[in-house]
Amino acid sequence: MRIETYTKGDRLPSLIDGSVLHSALLFRCMEKSKGCKPYMLVGYNDNGEEEGHLLFVKRSNIRLLPPVLSVWYSINGEGVYRNKEKREEIFAKFLEKVFEKFDFRHSFIEVTNIEDSLFAYGTLSSHKFIPMRDQRMYISLHSKDPQERLTRAYKAHIRKAETYGVTHRRATNEQEISEAFNLLHRYYISKTRRKLPGKEALHAMLHNDDGTLSDKAKLFIVEYNNKIIGASICLYEKGRASLAYSCGLRKSYPLQYPGIMAIWAAITDAYKNSYDHFEFLEARSLPYFHRKFIGTLLNYGGKQVGTLRWYHFKWNWLNKILRAIYV
Numbered sequence: 230m231r232i233e234t235y236t237k238g239d240r241l242p243s244l245i246d247g248s249v250l251h252s253a254l255l256f257r258c259m260e261k262s263k264g265c266k267p268y269m270l271v272g273y274n275d276n277g278e279e280e281g282h283l284l285f286v287k288r289s290n291i292r293l294l295p296p297v298l299s300v301w302y303s304i305n306g307e308g309v310y311r312n313k314e315k316r317e318e319i320f321a322k323f324l325e326k327v328f329e330k331f332d333f334r335h336s337f338i339e340v341t342n343i344e345d346s347l348f349a350y351g352t353l354s355s356h357k358f359i360p361m362r363d364q365r366m367y368i369s370l371h372s373k374d375p376q377e378r379l380t381r382a383y384k385a386h387i388r389k390a391e392t393y394g395v396t397h398r399r400a401t402n403e404q405e406i407s408e409a410f411n412l413l414h415r416y417y418i419s420k421t422r423r424k425l426p427g428k429e430a431l432h433a434m435l436h437n438d439d440g441t442l443s444d445k446a447k448l449f450i451v452e453y454n455n456k457i458i459g460a461s462i463c464l465y466e467k468g469r470a471s472l473a474y475s476c477g478l479r480k481s482y483p484l485q486y487p488g489i490m491a492i493w494a495a496i497t498d499a500y501k502n503s504y505d506h507f508e509f510l511e512a513r514s515l516p517y518f519h520r521k522f523i524g525t526l527l528n529y530g531g532k533q534v535g536t537l538r539w540y541h542f543k544w545n546w547l548n549k550i551l552r553a554i555y556v
Contacts, residue, residue, distance in 0.1 A: 230272045230273065230274060230280060230319065230322060231272070231273045232270055232271070232272050232273075232322060232323070232326055233270075233271050233273065234268055234269070234270055234326065235268070235269040235271065236266070236267070236268055236269075237260075238253065238256055238257040238260050241253050241256060241269060242271060242279070244269075244271070244279065244282050244309070245279055245281065245282065245309050245310075245311055246309075246467070247309030247310075247466070247467075248306050248307075248308075248309055248466055249445060249446075249464045249465065249466040249471065250284070250305045250306040250342060250464075251282060251283060251284040251305075251306060251308055251309050252284075252445065252466075253269075254433075254434060254443070254445050254446065255267075255284065255434070255464075256269055256284055257430075257433050257434075258426050258430045258431070258433055258434040259284075259286050259426075259430070260430075261426070261427060261429045261430035261433055262424075262426045262427050262430040263427055264288055264289045264290060264424070265286050265287070265288055265289075266286065266287040267284060267285075267286050267287075268284070268285050268286070268287070268330075269282060269283075269284050270282060270283045270284075270285070270323045270326055270327075272319055272322065272323070278311075279311065280310065280311050280312070280315070280319055281308055281309055281310035281311060281315075281316065281319045281320075281323075282308060282309055283304065283308035283309075283320070283323040284304075284305070284308075285302055285303065285304045285305075285327055286302070286303045286305070287300065287301075287302055287330075287335075288300070288301055288302070288303055290424075299336050300334055300335050300336060301335055301336045301337045301338065301339060302327060302330070302331060302335060302337075302338045302339070303338075303339050303341070304327065304338070304339065304340045304341070305341055305342050306341075306342045306343070306344075307320065307343060307344065307345075307348055307349075308320055308323065316348075317348065317349050317352065320348075320349050320352065321349065321352040324349075324352060324353075324356065328356070331543075332543075333543055335543060336542065336543060337540055337541060337542045337543065338358075338540070338541045339538065339539065339540050340353065340358065340538065340539040340540075341363070341513060341538040341539075342510070342513055342538075343363075343536055343537060343538070343539075344365065344536065345536070346535065346536045346537045353539050354556075356541060357541060357545075357548045357549075357552065358539040358540060358541045359539065359540050359541070359542075359548065359551040359552050359555050359556070360537045360538075360539055360555055360556065361537065361538050361539070361540065361555055362535065362537065363513055363535075363536050363537055363538040364512060364513065364523070364533050364534065364535055364536065365508065365512065365513060365533070365534045365536055366508070366509045366512040366523065366526055366527075366531040366532065366533050366534070367506050367507060367508040367509065367531065367532060367534070368496065368506065368507045368508075368529060368530050368531055368532070369505070369506060369532070370496075370499060370500045370504055370505055370506060370507055371505040371506075374500070375496050375497065375500050375507075375529070375530065377530075378529065378530025379528065379529060379530060380527075380528045380530075382528065383489065383528045383529065386486045386489050387486070387489065387490065387493055389484065389486070390484075390485050390486045390487075390489070390490050393453065393484060393485055394453065394454070395451060395452070395453045395458075395485045395486075395487070395490055396451070396452050396453075397449060397450065397451045397452070397459075397490050397491070397493065397494035397497075398449065398450065398452075398494070399442075399447050399448065399449055399450075399498070400448040400449065400450045400460075401442065405448075405450055405457070406431075406432070406435065406448055407428075408450075408457045409448055409450050409457055409460035410428055410431055410460075412457060412458075412459075412460050412476060412478070413425050413460050413462070413474055413476055414428075416476035417474065417476070425474060431448075431462075434446045434462075435447070435448055444465060445464065445465050445466075446462065446463070446464050446465065447462070447463050447465070447495075447498065448460065448461075448462050449461045449462075449463065449491065449494040449495050449498065450494075451477060451485075451487050451490045451491050451494060453482060453485050453487070458477060458478045458481070458482050458485060458487040459475075459476065459477035459478065459487030459488060459490055459491035459494075460474075460475070460476060460477075460491055461474060461475035461476075461491040461492055461494060461495045462474040462475070463495040463498070463499065464510075465499075465504070468504060468505040468506065469504060469505065469506045469507075469508060470495065470498075470499035470502075470504045470506070470507045470508070471507075471508045471509075471510050472492060472495050472507070472508065472509050472510060472511065473510050473511075474511070475488065475491045475492050475495070475511070476488065476491065477489070477490065477491050492529065493529075495507070496529065509526050509531060512526055512531075513538075
C-alpha cells in the first residue's frame, strides 16, 4: 500500500466519508489554528483507490511558569477505512509514518478518542505505548426523548431558565458568531489541554467553501434579554453528534443556567435532526481533578463506557517505568 502525506488543505484529495475527527473540515480548521500543524495520511491500493486516511496533528504549547515549550503529536481517533476488517493493519502502517516524523524535539505521541479499547492493542504495545484508562460518555437519542433522560434537578433548571425568558438557537450571522467566539475564548484561554481554535479556524469549521453554513459543525447560542450568555459547538457525522466546546456565564447569570442551556441546545437540535447518539467529547481524557464535570454530564442521562488512551514518550526509560505501572 502506498501512503501519501498531505500538509495543505487545498491539496487534499476527495476522502472516504467517516469520522469528523479525521475529516477535511477538521484538517482545515487545525491548519488555521495557532500551535497546530495537521498532517493527513492517505493510503492507496495498487489501483489508486483510497483504502483509508488518518489525521494527526503536531501541537505546541508555551508555558511561562516555568518557561517550557512542549511539542507533541496527537492522533485523535482510529481513522477512516474502506474495509473495517483491514483497519488495524492499515493503522499500523500509518503509525510507522508518524514515527518517521517523531524525533528528540518532540515530547510524546498521544492516541486518544479510541472507541474500541482493543483496537490496535498489539500494534500500540509493540511500539511501547502506555495504555491509560479513559472514558467515553454519550446519550442514545434513538430510543427515548432526551427530555425523559434528564434528572429531576436538570428538568427544573431548564424549566426555570425558560420561565425567565432564556432561549437557545443556532448562530446564523457573523455578529452572533463573533460574540459567541469571544465568550468561548474567554473560557478556554486558561485551559491547557482543551484549546479553542482561532477565530479564522472557527469560521472555516462552521462554513462551507462557498460561505454557506456547514452541516458538519454548528454553533449554538443561549440568549437572555438580547444578550448571549452561553455558547456551544457541535460536530456531526453519520448518525452521531459530538459536543466539542461549551460554556456559559454561570456566575453572572446563575438563575438562567447558561452552561446547562448551552449543552441542552446542542442535544435538542441533534434529537430533532434524528441523530442516533450524542457524545460529549470533553468527557474524554479528563484529569482526575476534573471528574466533577463527569457528574454534571450524567445529569443529561449520559452513559459512561470505558476505553483507553495511549502515550509514547521520547525517553525510553520513562516508557519502561510507566509500562511497568500501567500494563
